[in-house]
Amino acid sequence: xxxxxxxxxxxxxxxxxxxxxxxxxxxxxxxxxxxxxxxxxxxxxxxxxxxxxxxxxxxxxxxxxxxxxxxxxxxxxxxxxxxxxxxxxxxxxxxxxxxxxxxxxxxxxxxxxxxxxxxxxxxxxxxxxxxxxxxxxxxxxxxxxxxxxxxxxxxxxxxxxxxxxxxxxxxxxxxxxxxxxxxxxxxxxxxxxxxxxxxxxxxxxxxxxxxxxxxxxxxxxxxxxxxxxxxxxxxxxxxxxxxx
Amino acid sequence: xxxxxxxxxxxxxxxxxxxxxxxxxxxxxxxxxxxxxxxxxxxxxxxxxxxxxxxxxxxxxxxxxxxxxxxxxxxxxxxxxxxxxxxxxxxxxxxxxxxxxxxxxxxxxxxxxxxxxxxxxxxxxxxxxxxxxxxxxxxxxxxxxxxxxxxxxxxxxxxxxxxxxxxxxxxxxxxxxxxxxxxxxxxxxxxxxxxxxxxxxxxxxxxxxxxxxxxxxxx
Amino acid sequence: xxxxxxxxxxxxxxxxxxxxxxxxxxxxxxxxxxxxxxxxxxxxxxxxxxxxxxxxxxxxxxxxxxxxxxxxxxxxxxxxxxxxxxxxxxxxxxxxxxxxxxxxxxxxxxxxxxxxxxxxxxxxxxxxxxxxxxxxxxxxxxxxxxxxxxxxxxxxxxxxxxxxxxxxxxxxxxxxxxxxxxxxxxxxxxxxxxxxxxxxxxxxxxxxxxxxxxxxxxxxxxxxxxxx
Numbered sequence: 001x002x003x004x005x006x007x008x009x010x011x012x013x014x015x016x017x018x019x020x021x022x023x024x025x026x027x028x029x030x031x032x033x034x035x036x037x038x039x040x041x042x043x044x045x046x047x048x049x050x051x052x053x054x055x056x057x058x059x060x061x062x063x064x065x066x067x068x069x070x071x072x073x074x075x076x077x078x079x080x081x082x083x084x085x086x087x088x089x090x091x092x093x094x095x096x097x098x099x100x101x102x103x104x105x106x107x108x109x110x111x112x113x114x115x116x117x118x119x120x121x122x123x124x125x126x127x128x129x130x131x132x133x134x135x136x137x138x139x140x141x142x143x144x145x146x147x148x149x150x151x152x153x154x155x156x157x158x159x160x161x162x163x164x165x166x167x168x169x170x171x172x173x174x175x176x177x178x179x180x181x182x183x184x185x186x187x188x189x190x191x192x193x194x195x196x197x198x199x200x201x202x203x204x205x206x207x208x209x210x211x212x213x214x215x216x217x218x219x220x221x222x223x224x225x226x227x228x229x230x231x232x233x234x235x236x237x238x239x240x241x242x243x244x
Numbered sequence: 245x246x247x248x249x250x251x252x253x254x255x256x257x258x259x260x261x262x263x264x265x266x267x268x269x270x271x272x273x274x275x276x277x278x279x280x281x282x283x284x285x286x287x288x289x290x291x292x293x294x295x296x297x298x299x300x301x302x303x304x305x306x307x308x309x310x311x312x313x314x315x316x317x318x319x320x321x322x323x324x325x326x327x328x329x330x331x332x333x334x335x336x337x338x339x340x341x342x343x344x345x346x347x348x349x350x351x352x353x354x355x356x357x358x359x360x361x362x363x364x365x366x367x368x369x370x371x372x373x374x375x376x377x378x379x380x381x382x383x384x385x386x387x388x389x390x391x392x393x394x395x396x397x398x399x400x401x402x403x404x405x406x407x408x409x410x411x412x413x414x415x416x417x418x419x420x421x422x423x424x425x426x427x428x429x430x431x432x433x434x435x436x437x438x439x440x441x442x443x444x445x446x447x448x449x450x451x452x453x454x455x456x457x458x459x460x461x462x463x
Numbered sequence: 464x465x466x467x468x469x470x471x472x473x474x475x476x477x478x479x480x481x482x483x484x485x486x487x488x489x490x491x492x493x494x495x496x497x498x499x500x501x502x503x504x505x506x507x508x509x510x511x512x513x514x515x516x517x518x519x520x521x522x523x524x525x526x527x528x529x530x531x532x533x534x535x536x537x538x539x540x541x542x543x544x545x546x547x548x549x550x551x552x553x554x555x556x557x558x559x560x561x562x563x564x565x566x567x568x569x570x571x572x573x574x575x576x577x578x579x580x581x582x583x584x585x586x587x588x589x590x591x592x593x594x595x596x597x598x599x600x601x602x603x604x605x606x607x608x609x610x611x612x613x614x615x616x617x618x619x620x621x622x623x624x625x626x627x628x629x630x631x632x633x634x635x636x637x638x639x640x641x642x643x644x645x646x647x648x649x650x651x652x653x654x655x656x657x658x659x660x661x662x663x664x665x666x667x668x669x670x671x672x673x674x675x676x677x678x679x680x681x682x683x684x685x686x687x688x689x690x691x
Contacts, residue, residue: 020600023688059325061462079328086326093323095314097255109247110327152323389614393607397597406593407611410586411618414625421629437628445621452617456610459531 007035008071010084010160010191011056016065018051025051026062027215033191035070035159040202040223041195042235043212049195052212053162056193057087070159083111086158088166092149096138100129100148103137104155111156123151127181143174150181161185163194167201175201199228211235248324248337255314256345262310266349270303271356278360292361293423297416299353300376301383304346305405308387312338312395321461331458335388339453343384350376363427371426375435378442379419385449386412392460418442474671478664485661488654502566505559507655511662512556513581518666519549520584520616523591527612530605536681539605542612543595544673548666550588557581576630583622587615 011033018026026048033039043049054060055067058074058081067074069081087093094103101120108116124133127147132140137148146166153161161182167175175198182205186192196202203225211219211234219234256262277295281288314320324334354372358365386408394403409416422438432439489507526542560578561571572578591611598604 020602057326059322059462079330082326083328087322089319089322091319091322093320093326095251095255095320098251102254106247106251107323107327110324110329112328389610393594393610396599396603396607397594398599399597403594403597406590410583410590411614413583414618414621417625417629441621441625441628445618448617448621449614452614456531456613459606459610 009033009068010035010037010070011193012066012068013052013056014066014068016052016055016062016067018048018055018060019063024215026055028065029212029215029217030065031210031217031220033160033193036186036189036191037208038186038192038206039194040199040206040209041193041212042199042209042231043195043218044235047212048215049212050164051215053087053164053193053195056160057085057162058082059087083156084158085160085162086153086156087162087164088149088153089164090168092137092145093152094137094145094148097136099136100124100133100140100151103148104151107152107155113156116155119155120151123154127151127177142169143171146170146174146178150178154181154185157190159190161190161192161194163192163196165196166194167196167198179204199231200225203228203231246337248329248334249341252338252341253344256341261314262307262345263349265310266303266307266346267352269306270299270349270353273299273302274353274357274360289361290424292357292363293420293427295361296354296357297379297420297423299357300346300350300380300419301409301412301416302405303349303353304380304383304387305408306401307345307349308342308384308391309394309401309404312388312391325461331461332454334461335392335453335457336450339384339388339450342388343381346380346384347377350380368427372423374432374439375419375422375426375442378439378446379415382415382442382446382449383412385446385453386415389449389453389457389460392457396460414441415445418445470671474664474668478661478668481657481664482661485654485658488650488657493651493654494648502563505563507658508662509556509559509563510655511659512552512559514659514663515552515666516549516556516581516584518663519545519552520588520619522670523549523588523612524616527609527616530609531613536605539609540674540677540681542605542609543592544670544677546588546591546608546612547673548669550585550592552662552666553581553585553588557585574630576627579626579630580623583626584615584619587611591615 009032013032014030016026016029017024029048029052041049041052051060055062056069058067058069058078061075070084072081072084074081094100095106098106101124104120104123105116108120113119124130127150129144129147129151132144137145140148146169163182166178170178179201182192182194186205192205194202194206203223207222207224209219209221209223209231210217211231213219223231274295277298281291325331354369354376355365357363358368387404390407390411391404394400394407397403418438418441422435422442425435425438426432485507489504493504493507495501495503522545523542526538526545530538530542557578564573565571591608594611595601595604595608598607
């Protein structure tokens with residue numbers, strides 16, 4: 001997909017560090033995700049993936065360094081930056097006592113979408129939630145909740161999608177569906193940064209991978225669908241490196 | 245901001261958790277405190293405003309945790325934080341929601357109070373209304389703010405009253421003093437300084453909350 | 464701190480010297496108060512505590528605000544050190560006040576406005592320190608405590624007004640303590656000033672020591688983290 005040379009990076013981290021008191025979660029991490037690029041975020045547990053994603057989502061303020069979303073500095077233009085991104089994690093961010101429709105309408109209002117109702121209806125159809133849309137979210141199965149969460153994420157058509165272990169707890173069908181939807185979203189031009197342990201699925205979507213080792217940038221390179229085993233080796237080696 | 249407020253109200257209408265907690269706790273405290281006074285003694289009437297405010301304060305403290313705890317299910321607070329919404333606006337919306345819940349609870353509690361203490365209904369309600377409303381607003385502001393603070397500690401339920409009550413002391417004192425005077429028949433002008441204090445308290449903590457909320461909520 | 468060595472060399476002996484002077488004045492030189500008897504001597508110490516308590520509170524407020532704005536650990540350490548010392552001096556102040564009150568007015572506690580204010584202050588200090596230790600993460604604890612610190616200071620004026628108005632409604636059963644500094648004897652006044660100065664210097668000295676301890680603790684933790 002042709003992108004103008006001057007299009008700002010969807011996500012840019014410049015020398016980002018995050019300390020929690022004595023613990024250093026991220027150490028001088030710099031990287032950039034171009035507009036429309038899909039990147040796989042790898043690393044052992046505790047390597048800093050979630051911290052990085054949360055910094056990118058402007059949920060965490062880095063101890064040092066800058067985070068830019070679509071060219072906007074997250075520290076000074078937080079609200080505008082947040083309009084361009086969406087996060088999908090293990091938690092659905094949906095209010096359990098409200099129905100899916102009510103949740104989505106709420107988020108549409110929160111993001112000040114003009115045609116909110118129409119978008120909600122379209123997404124409900126597209127994700128196959130018709131029968132369940134008016135039940136309270138607490139009554140839905142995990143897979144359905146994740147689908148509703150997906151609807152929430154797509155509502156405002158973000159330019160950057162941050163995914164933190166989105167496939168956890170989903171059965172095969174749900175995973176496939178999520179993958180399909182993500183593929184569509186990517187084709188339409190959104191950038192994706194995904195952290196997952198499911199390398200095989202991740203590689204169907206992403207052509208580039210970033211590996212974190214002990215909070216630092218360990219490796220950054222292109223990948224192809226067949227690289228799963230090689231990446232796993234790297235991960236294991238990376239962990240050994242961090243310990244030594 | 246309006247959206248958040250409406251959302252909170254809608255959830256509350258559906259579940260009525262917070263309202264139930266506020267009402268029942270308030271009633272419980274009113275009853276228990278009534279045990280402290282001999283029904284015949286004049287001390288009872290003198291202590292009446294105090295009892296009402298104690299009930300309001302403690303029930304409010306306990307009920308306030310609920311509204312913020314609710315955001316923890318499914319990590320909804322993160323969802324709110326991810327939206328392009330000013331953090332201070334989230335605080336104001338929650339504080340207002342809490343204020344409305346407490347006010348709604350008072351609609352039932354004050355008549356009960358009147359009932360238990362044998363006071364004239366309409367005059368009591370009309371006289372106390374301004375004080376109670378001003379007091380509840382300030383209480384909601386401090387409470388919402390420090391409920392968010394105490395959510396980030398290990399001893400959540402204990403922290404909130406511990407943090408709030410010393411700071412809310414001017415509110416409690418002003419509320420009780422003004423109520424006592426008003427119930428005894430004093431005109432509003434006589435308690436103007438108390439009302440001003442309450443208004444100042446409200447303003448101060450609404451502003452402090454609005455400014456500081458993002459620090460509480462970020463990491 | 465600007466010139467550590469110079470201040471370090473001067474401060475301790477100065478504190479000791481002035482404290483000795485104060486003790487001498489309070490227990491030996493100053494004449495016994497005609498009405499209150501020897502117990503009155505504790506009054507000098509009591510007032511001295513008061514100065515340190517409120518200074519500490521002011522420091523907590525300022526340090527909290529600066530920490531929220533600048534986020535350097537220094538302000539956090541200052542806030543905590545001031546709060547700890549403030550709590551200490553506040554407790555001593557309340558205790559000496561009670562000890563003084565019992566023989567004079569035959570009551571351990573009065574709802575004197577200043578006393579009530581101090582009590583509320585004590586509770587805010589205690590909450591501040593408790594908040595720190597109960598926070599889920601130390602850095603978060605620092606931020607939360609700073610918010611409490613700022614709120615406390617901002618609230619102080621309102622608390623002051625409320626408490627004074629409250630007590631002015633009922634006729635003062637007990638003579639306002641402020642009348643106590645209508646000390647006739649110039650020697651008494653001098654004693655008061657010297658004692659206040661002595662304890663204030665102790666407060667400053669302890670503050671420096673506590674700050675240094677906090678900084679050293681940080682350095683130790685850093686080293687430990689590096690070695691791990």
